[in-house]
Amino acid sequence: xxxxxxxxxxxxxxxxxxxxxxxxxxxxxxxxxxxxxxxxxxxxxxxxxxxxxxxxxxxxxxxxxxxxxxxxxxxxxxxxxxxxxxxxxxxxxxxxxxxxxxxxxxxxxxxxxxxxxxxxxxxxxxxxxxxxxxxxxxxxxxxxxxxxxxxxxxxxxxxxxxxxxxxxxxxxxxxxxxxxxxxxxxxxxxxxxxxxxxxxxxxxxxxxxxxxxxxxxxxxxxxxxxxxxxxxxxxxxxxxxxxxxxxxxxxxxxxxxxxxxxxxxxxxxxxxxxxxxxxxxxxxxxxxxxxxxxxxxxxxxxxxxxxxxxxxxxxxxxxxxxxxxxxxxxxxxxxxxxxxxxxxxxxxxxxxxxxxxxxxxxxxxxxxxxxxxxxxxxxxxxxxxxxxxxxxx
Numbered sequence: 001x002x003x004x005x006x007x008x009x010x011x012x013x014x015x016x017x018x019x020x021x022x023x024x025x026x027x028x029x030x031x032x033x034x035x036x037x038x039x040x041x042x043x044x045x046x047x048x049x050x051x052x053x054x055x056x057x058x059x060x061x062x063x064x065x066x067x068x069x070x071x072x073x074x075x076x077x078x079x080x081x082x083x084x085x086x087x088x089x090x091x092x093x094x095x096x097x098x099x100x101x102x103x104x105x106x107x108x109x110x111x112x113x114x115x116x117x118x119x120x121x122x123x124x125x126x127x128x129x130x131x132x133x134x135x136x137x138x139x140x141x142x143x144x145x146x147x148x149x150x151x152x153x154x155x156x157x158x159x160x161x162x163x164x165x166x167x168x169x170x171x172x173x174x175x176x177x178x179x180x181x182x183x184x185x186x187x188x189x190x191x192x193x194x195x196x197x198x199x200x201x202x203x204x205x206x207x208x209x210x211x212x213x214x215x216x217x218x219x220x221x222x223x224x225x226x227x228x229x230x231x232x233x234x235x236x237x238x239x240x241x242x243x244x245x246x247x248x249x250x251x252x253x254x255x256x257x258x259x260x261x262x263x264x265x266x267x268x269x270x271x272x273x274x275x276x277x278x279x280x281x282x283x284x285x286x287x288x289x290x291x292x293x294x295x296x297x298x299x300x301x302x303x304x305x306x307x308x309x310x311x312x313x314x315x316x317x318x319x320x321x322x323x324x325x326x327x328x329x330x331x332x333x334x335x336x337x338x339x340x341x342x343x344x345x346x347x348x349x350x351x352x353x354x355x356x357x358x359x360x361x362x363x364x365x366x367x368x369x370x371x372x373x374x375x376x377x378x379x380x381x382x383x384x385x386x387x388x389x390x391x392x393x
Contacts, residue, residue, distance in 0.1 A: 007104035009036045012093050014043040018231050019314045021051050023109035028063055030385035040065045041097045068093040086113035091124035105392060106130035119164035131391045133175045133199060137162065138310045140184035146336045148310045166193045173391035175199035177312040178333055179375065197391065202384035203317045206293055214298035220281060224254035224363060227299035229315050232262040237305040237350055239269060244355035245276055256280040259287055259295050296322040301362050304328040305347055317379040327358045
């Protein structure tokens with residue numbers, strides 16, 4: 001049982017969609033292993049999530065969950081800005097969760113909610129030290145060779161705000177899942193700034209199961225399988241992928257496997273779209289860890305032809321860990337990581353011709369294993385925990 005005198009780490013994450021709940025869970029594991037009591041602070045809307053139910057059911061003093069409802073915002077004045085609304089919500093969550101607790105540290109798994117408000121608001125956590133993880137900072141991409149929309153004025157403003165934000169008192173370390181941001185900061189970081197360190201987007205150590213057995217458990221048939229995984233929205237490039245697969249003929253037609261909760265727009269699209277042959281397989285809900293293992297073991301190629309997504313992708317890490325080739329967008333960090341072609345073909349556009357040319361390539365000859373140590377080798381859970389603990393040294 002945890003000692004009641006232990007210092008507490010508050011991990012504040014209101015949204016449990018995508019990989020955010022995992023970051024909260026893994027941060028709690030990292031600091032719990034270092035001897036801290038951890039409390040995950042989240043929105044009551046997440047009470048039914050698997051993580052919340054597990055923590056509540058285990059009743060471990062060293063790992064707790066606290067639900068704090070967000071504030072009611074009138075959206076007048078500064079509250080028109082989402083950054084300001086989130087700042088106020090995080091300050092409120094901290095004020096509530098820190099009562100009667102000896103809080104040593106606050107961890108924000110997704111600091112992009114309010115990061116650009118910091119030059120004007122200061123820290124939402126008072127004098128308490130904190131660590132934030134940024135996943136969406138992309139103002140520097142044009143300067144470091146990442147393919148992204150050119151918005152020179154917006155990017156210049158964000159660069160100035162970023163440089164001021166990392167000087168916020170209380171911010172101990174800013175972690176980033178973008179290795180190019182640390183490269184940019186090396187030449188632009190002012191004195192008295194928080195450290196900016198690379199945090200490799202993790203995937204738990206796992207060994208692929210036998211593909212045939214995995215397919216049987218999932219109810220998949222024979223032939224090639226293309227996996228689309230995660231939160232299924234239009235930004236996954238799903239409509240363009242379906243259009244391309246519909247044009248394939250004969251034995252070159254793979255089965256599309258769409259695994260993850262779909263938004264309403266995607267469900268409507270699949271309801272109205274013509275049937276693929278072979279028929280697509282849908283798992284339209286939260287995917288368990290066991291199912292995830294089987295999906296990446298069973299499928300032959302992973303689709304990463306995303307639209308308007310310029311950040312990192314946990315699905316890319318998962319594909320790499322399982323040795324599965326990808327068909328990837330040339331844009332953003334996905335394109336940057338895949339730029340050599342070692343991980344699979346890259347598409348410069350989402351036309352039917354480009355997509356099917358990429359599938360022809362990946363089905364004809366699997367990409368060779370990356371020569372030497374690939375940067376994605378660091379994307380393990382153990383390395384993630386180690387980096388989080390080192391962030392407070």
